[in-house]
Amino acid sequence: xxxxxxxDGTLVDSDRALSDAFVALGVPREDITFGHxxxxxxxxxxxxxxxYLAAYDPEHxxxxxxxxxxxxxxxxxxxxxxxxxxxxxxxxxxxxxxxxVATFADRASGPKQLGPVLAAxxxxxxxxxxxxxxAHDRAxxxxxxxxxxxxxxNVRAEAAxxxxxxxxxxxxxxxxxxx
Numbered sequence: 001x002x003x004x005x006x007x008d009g010t011l012v013d014s015d016r017a018l019s020d021a022f023v024a025l026g027v028p029r030e031d032i033t034f035g036h037x038x039x040x041x042x043x044x045x046x047x048x049x050x051x052y053l054a055a056y057d058p059e060h061x062x063x064x065x066x067x068x069x070x071x072x073x074x075x076x077x078x079x080x081x082x083x084x085x086x087x088x089x090x091x092x093x094x095x096x097x098x099x100x101v102a103t104f105a106d107r108a109s110g111p112k113q114l115g116p117v118l119a120a121x122x123x124x125x126x127x128x129x130x131x132x133x134x135a136h137d138r139a140x141x142x143x144x145x146x147x148x149x150x151x152x153x154n155v156r157a158e159a160a161x162x163x164x165x166x167x168x169x170x171x172x173x174x175x176x177x178x179x
Contacts, residue, residue, distance in 0.1 A: 001176045003074060004117055005099075006132035007081035007088060009034065010151040011067050012095075017060035022047065024055040034156070035134040037105055038084045053084060058091050064153050066169035068095075073173060076100045080117045080130070080140070111136055114144035131172055133157040149175055 008014040019032045025047045033041070042049050071077065078101045081088055085104035092102060101120040103112070118125055125145035132138065133151040138160060141148035149172060150157050152165040159165050166172050 001178070002076050002078070002121060002123055002128050003172055003176055004078040004080050004114065004121075004128055004130050004146070006112075006130075006134070006137050006151070007079055007083050007091065008061070009133035009154050009156065010131055010137070011063060011071075011079070011097075012061040012091065013064050013154070014061035015156075017057055020057065020060060021052050021055040025051055035082075035136060037082050037111065039105070049084070053087060056087055058087060058094055061091060063095060064151075064169060066153070070169040070173060071097060076121065078102065078117045078121060080112050080114055081105070082112045082136075112140055114140055114146055118144065118146075129172070129175055131166070135160070138163070 005011050008018065015034065018034060019029055022032050022045060023029050027045045027047065031045060038052065039049055042052050077099050079099045080103050082105050085106045088104040101117055103116050114130060118128060128146040129149055130141035130146045131149045131151055133154040133156065138148050148163065150159050150163045150165045152167045153169060164175065166175065
Protein backbone atom coordinates (compact mmCIF):
# COMPACT_ATOMS: atom_id res chain seq x y z
CA UNK A 1 0.00 0.00 0.00
CA UNK A 2 1.29 3.45 -0.97
CA UNK A 3 0.29 6.72 0.69
CA UNK A 4 -0.61 9.76 -1.37
CA UNK A 5 -1.29 12.96 0.55
CA UNK A 6 -3.09 16.21 0.00
CA UNK A 7 -0.74 19.07 0.91
CA ASP A 8 -2.59 22.01 2.50
CA GLY A 9 -4.48 20.98 5.62
CA THR A 10 -3.05 17.46 5.54
CA LEU A 11 0.75 17.61 5.47
CA VAL A 12 1.06 21.29 6.34
CA ASP A 13 -1.00 23.53 8.57
CA SER A 14 -1.36 26.26 5.98
CA ASP A 15 -4.49 28.10 7.06
CA ARG A 16 -2.52 31.13 8.20
CA ALA A 17 -0.37 31.30 5.05
CA LEU A 18 -3.37 30.85 2.76
CA SER A 19 -5.52 33.44 4.52
CA ASP A 20 -2.77 36.00 5.24
CA ALA A 21 -2.13 36.41 1.51
CA PHE A 22 -5.79 37.26 0.90
CA VAL A 23 -5.90 39.60 3.92
CA ALA A 24 -2.80 41.39 2.61
CA LEU A 25 -4.76 42.00 -0.58
CA GLY A 26 -7.67 43.54 1.33
CA VAL A 27 -9.97 40.53 1.68
CA PRO A 28 -11.72 40.30 5.07
CA ARG A 29 -10.53 37.18 6.90
CA GLU A 30 -14.12 36.03 7.51
CA ASP A 31 -14.74 35.87 3.74
CA ILE A 32 -11.95 33.33 3.18
CA THR A 33 -12.75 29.64 2.84
CA PHE A 34 -10.41 26.70 2.31
CA GLY A 35 -10.05 23.69 0.05
CA HIS A 36 -10.73 25.33 -3.32
CA UNK A 37 -8.77 25.68 -6.52
CA UNK A 38 -6.70 28.83 -6.14
CA UNK A 39 -8.03 30.38 -9.35
CA UNK A 40 -11.63 29.79 -8.22
CA UNK A 41 -11.06 31.31 -4.79
CA UNK A 42 -9.19 34.29 -6.27
CA UNK A 43 -12.07 34.86 -8.72
CA UNK A 44 -14.61 34.60 -5.90
CA UNK A 45 -12.70 37.08 -3.76
CA UNK A 46 -11.81 39.47 -6.59
CA UNK A 47 -8.02 39.16 -6.58
CA UNK A 48 -5.61 38.00 -9.26
CA UNK A 49 -3.70 34.75 -8.89
CA UNK A 50 -0.44 36.59 -9.59
CA UNK A 51 -1.12 39.11 -6.81
CA TYR A 52 -2.06 36.28 -4.44
CA LEU A 53 1.12 34.34 -5.20
CA ALA A 54 3.20 37.48 -4.66
CA ALA A 55 1.56 37.97 -1.23
CA TYR A 56 1.77 34.30 -0.18
CA ASP A 57 4.43 33.61 2.49
CA PRO A 58 5.20 29.88 2.60
CA GLU A 59 7.09 30.29 5.88
CA HIS A 60 3.71 30.51 7.59
CA UNK A 61 2.82 26.98 6.45
CA UNK A 62 4.44 24.44 8.74
CA UNK A 63 4.20 20.65 8.92
CA UNK A 64 1.65 19.25 11.31
CA UNK A 65 3.34 17.58 14.30
CA UNK A 66 4.45 14.06 13.39
CA UNK A 67 4.37 14.51 9.60
CA UNK A 68 8.15 14.69 9.14
CA UNK A 69 8.58 11.46 11.09
CA UNK A 70 5.96 9.65 9.01
CA UNK A 71 7.35 10.82 5.66
CA UNK A 72 10.85 9.76 6.70
CA UNK A 73 9.58 6.18 7.00
CA UNK A 74 8.01 6.04 3.53
CA UNK A 75 10.16 4.86 0.64
CA UNK A 76 7.49 5.65 -1.95
CA UNK A 77 4.81 8.30 -1.47
CA UNK A 78 3.05 11.01 -3.38
CA UNK A 79 1.30 14.36 -3.20
CA UNK A 80 -1.90 15.23 -5.04
CA UNK A 81 -2.93 18.80 -4.33
CA UNK A 82 -5.05 21.64 -5.70
CA UNK A 83 -2.21 23.99 -4.77
CA UNK A 84 -0.73 26.17 -7.51
CA UNK A 85 2.30 24.31 -8.93
CA UNK A 86 4.73 27.15 -8.25
CA UNK A 87 3.91 27.47 -4.56
CA UNK A 88 3.42 23.70 -4.17
CA UNK A 89 6.87 22.85 -5.53
CA UNK A 90 8.42 25.64 -3.46
CA UNK A 91 6.68 24.32 -0.34
CA UNK A 92 8.03 20.79 -0.88
CA UNK A 93 11.55 22.11 -1.54
CA UNK A 94 11.50 24.40 1.50
CA UNK A 95 10.50 21.50 3.74
CA UNK A 96 13.05 19.14 2.18
CA UNK A 97 10.32 16.68 1.18
CA UNK A 98 10.90 14.56 -1.90
CA UNK A 99 7.77 12.63 -2.80
CA UNK A 100 8.10 10.05 -5.53
CA VAL A 101 5.49 12.04 -7.47
CA ALA A 102 3.73 15.35 -6.83
CA THR A 103 0.87 16.77 -8.85
CA PHE A 104 -0.74 20.15 -8.47
CA ALA A 105 -3.58 22.19 -9.96
CA ASP A 106 -1.94 22.34 -13.39
CA ARG A 107 -2.32 18.57 -13.92
CA ALA A 108 -6.10 18.55 -14.15
CA SER A 109 -8.86 20.68 -15.51
CA GLY A 110 -10.94 21.30 -12.42
CA PRO A 111 -10.39 19.65 -9.05
CA LYS A 112 -7.36 17.46 -8.46
CA GLN A 113 -7.34 13.97 -9.84
CA LEU A 114 -5.44 10.93 -8.63
CA GLY A 115 -5.18 9.38 -12.12
CA PRO A 116 -1.88 11.09 -13.01
CA VAL A 117 -0.41 10.06 -9.64
CA LEU A 118 -1.46 6.43 -10.08
CA ALA A 119 0.03 6.43 -13.59
CA ALA A 120 3.32 7.98 -12.44
CA UNK A 121 3.60 5.49 -9.57
CA UNK A 122 2.48 2.66 -11.87
CA UNK A 123 0.09 1.31 -9.24
CA UNK A 124 -3.53 0.26 -9.12
CA UNK A 125 -6.03 2.40 -7.23
CA UNK A 126 -6.59 -0.46 -4.78
CA UNK A 127 -2.94 -0.12 -3.73
CA UNK A 128 -3.20 3.57 -2.78
CA UNK A 129 -4.33 5.19 0.44
CA UNK A 130 -5.23 8.84 -0.19
CA UNK A 131 -4.94 11.01 2.91
CA UNK A 132 -6.83 14.31 2.91
CA UNK A 133 -8.79 16.74 5.02
CA UNK A 134 -11.79 17.81 2.93
CA ALA A 135 -14.91 16.49 1.23
CA HIS A 136 -13.33 17.06 -2.18
CA ASP A 137 -10.33 14.94 -1.09
CA ARG A 138 -12.80 12.20 -0.19
CA ALA A 139 -14.50 12.56 -3.58
CA UNK A 140 -11.14 12.55 -5.37
CA UNK A 141 -10.22 9.22 -3.72
CA UNK A 142 -13.60 7.65 -4.42
CA UNK A 143 -13.59 8.76 -8.07
CA UNK A 144 -10.18 7.10 -8.54
CA UNK A 145 -11.15 3.98 -6.57
CA UNK A 146 -8.59 4.60 -3.81
CA UNK A 147 -9.11 4.15 -0.08
CA UNK A 148 -9.57 7.47 1.71
CA UNK A 149 -8.31 8.39 5.15
CA UNK A 150 -9.34 11.64 6.79
CA UNK A 151 -6.49 13.63 8.32
CA UNK A 152 -8.09 13.86 11.74
CA UNK A 153 -5.14 15.82 13.12
CA ASN A 154 -6.54 18.87 11.28
CA VAL A 155 -9.20 20.36 13.54
CA ARG A 156 -11.16 21.56 10.49
CA ALA A 157 -11.46 18.05 9.01
CA GLU A 158 -15.01 16.70 9.23
CA ALA A 159 -15.61 12.96 9.06
CA ALA A 160 -18.38 11.53 6.91
CA UNK A 161 -20.08 8.20 7.53
CA UNK A 162 -17.76 5.37 6.58
CA UNK A 163 -14.55 7.42 6.69
CA UNK A 164 -11.38 5.94 8.05
CA UNK A 165 -10.01 8.62 10.35
CA UNK A 166 -6.40 8.89 11.44
CA UNK A 167 -6.19 10.94 14.63
CA UNK A 168 -2.43 11.33 14.20
CA UNK A 169 -0.08 11.10 11.23
CA UNK A 170 1.51 7.99 12.77
CA UNK A 171 -1.82 6.16 12.41
CA UNK A 172 -1.41 6.41 8.63
CA UNK A 173 1.60 4.09 8.90
CA UNK A 174 -0.58 1.51 10.66
CA UNK A 175 -3.19 1.74 7.89
CA UNK A 176 -0.50 1.15 5.25
CA UNK A 177 0.48 -2.21 6.71
CA UNK A 178 -1.19 -5.30 5.27
CA UNK A 179 -3.87 -6.67 7.58
